[in-house]
Amino acid sequence: MLSRRIIPCLDVRDGKVVKGVRFRDHVVVGEIVDLALRFRDEGADELVFYDISASPDGRSVDVGWVERVGRELDIPFCVAGGIRSVAAARAVLYAGADKISINSPALERPGLIDELAAAFGVQCVVVGVDSLRDADGEWRVRQYSGEPRRTLASTRRTLDWIVEAQERGAGEIVLNCMGSDGVRHGYDLEQLRAARAICRVPLVASGGAGTPDHFLAAFTDADVDGALAASVFHSGEIAIPALKQWLRSQRVEIRP
Amino acid sequence: MSVVLVDSGGANIGSLRYALQRLGVDAQMTEEATAIRAATHVILPGVGAAAAGMARLRELALVDVLRALTQPVLGVCLGMQLLCTHSDEGDVDCLGIIDAPVRRMPGGEGLRVPHMGWNRVQACAPDPLLQADAADGWAYFVHGYAVPECGATLATSEHGVAFSAVIGHGNFFGVQYHPERSAELGAAVLRNFLAL
Numbered sequence: 001m002l003s004r005r006i007i008p009c010l011d012v013r014d015g016k017v018v019k020g021v022r023f024r025d026h027v028v029v030g031e032i033v034d035l036a037l038r039f040r041d042e043g044a045d046e047l048v049f050y051d052i053s054a055s056p057d058g059r060s061v062d063v064g065w066v067e068r069v070g071r072e073l074d075i076p077f078c079v080a081g082g083i084r085s086v087a088a089a090r091a092v093l094y095a096g097a098d099k100i101s102i103n104s105p106a107l108e109r110p111g112l113i114d115e116l117a118a119a120f121g122v123q124c125v126v127v128g129v130d131s132l133r134d135a136d137g138e139w140r141v142r143q144y145s146g147e148p149r150r151t152l153a154s155t156r157r158t159l160d161w162i163v164e165a166q167e168r169g170a171g172e173i174v175l176n177c178m179g180s181d182g183v184r185h186g187y188d189l190e191q192l193r194a195a196r197a198i199c200r201v202p203l204v205a206s207g208g209a210g211t212p213d214h215f216l217a218a219f220t221d222a223d224v225d226g227a228l229a230a231s232v233f234h235s236g237e238i239a240i241p242a243l244k245q246w247l248r249s250q251r252v253e254i255r256p
Numbered sequence: 257m258s259v260v261l262v263d264s265g266g267a268n269i270g271s272l273r274y275a276l277q278r279l280g281v282d283a284q285m286t287e288e289a290t291a292i293r294a295a296t297h298v299i300l301p302g303v304g305a306a307a308a309g310m311a312r313l314r315e316l317a318l319v320d321v322l323r324a325l326t327q328p329v330l331g332v333c334l335g336m337q338l339l340c341t342h343s344d345e346g347d348v349d350c351l352g353i354i355d356a357p358v359r360r361m362p363g364g365e366g367l368r369v370p371h372m373g374w375n376r377v378q379a380c381a382p383d384p385l386l387q388a389d390a391a392d393g394w395a396y397f398v399h400g401y402a403v404p405e406c407g408a409t410l411a412t413s414e415h416g417v418a419f420s421a422v423i424g425h426g427n428f429f430g431v432q433y434h435p436e437r438s439a440e441l442g443a444a445v446l447r448n449f450l451a452l
Binding site: 001002003004005040045046067070071072074075076093094095096098099119120121122123124171172200201202223225226255256 | 268269271274275277303305363366368371372375396399400415437438439442443
């Protein structure tokens, strides 16, 4: 049986791993390869690297660090940030990434999803969705969320976008619930359940993990395939081996 | 020992090369028939669609070259599927080296396709490829099509139904999972392959 994935997320900015709270005030937390190997040794199932500086600057990912990670790491990893063409995606995949995740560029030009799926297969194509609930109660997507000054609200409803992304060829959806990101009050289960209901490809929860219970709830209440977190893993507040052992004791299918 | 990675256009070639380097083997990437024939071990990687993979092998005139190999050959992911007779993906004839079809994985309630993530692998037939740490454990899969259980199945995994995680016939082997991303089990199967 397929296991549920525990996915530490490393936000990368200018070649270093950083973490902000509610997407702001980033501080450097360490070197990319060192942290990647630490998480691998602790039992992470997969790693996601978000190059949060790439998209707003119109730059693409620096493949140098992707290659360094690819040489050392023997678990899968996904790279996100500023990939806006098939050529840029190819560079990242050939440098060793298993998947590429696109977010802002897919909102700018949804056809990019189709192009990437045709070139590399849907299994390589992850669509990241940054979502926030508006005053009218609707969840809508946000663009350029790596840079608060440039973050754009979109008229796209989050659930509509998830449906469209799958139709175009997304092989996985990472739903980042911005309202709960970095504050550790738990994943946004209501939003994740709504997304799950319309998502037939793997769905990864992001934003809000603070305790082992939050992971359990995401897997059992929202039926997500993976749970992504950053700060609780970087701080050591949640140790991955203990988390995985506990989830197994709660009868969640987890790789030891 | 001289190990070659057939440059079949798959994006995981680099990752496989690094995985072999971690085992102390520097594999050459090649699309040359001469180099492939001369190698002691041949790895056929592959990511993407079956039709594109076969088109590439035809374009490089490697179809008959691969069929005629007598040294150990390992197909990885799509590379494994290309060793089979026919793929549902694009309704395309494959190399026909291993007598098994490639079928679309059935999705369904709680069963997401592509099958993406870590799943349990269990050996079901004794084989040198699956000795020791490579027999049972967890492997990383990313695929939407699979080889059903058949006479060539050496190890199985399950996603709704059982499917072939590892197949073998004579000197030809295939692994559906990504050994380069399957931590200890992946390293073990590559190590065993290199020892064949």
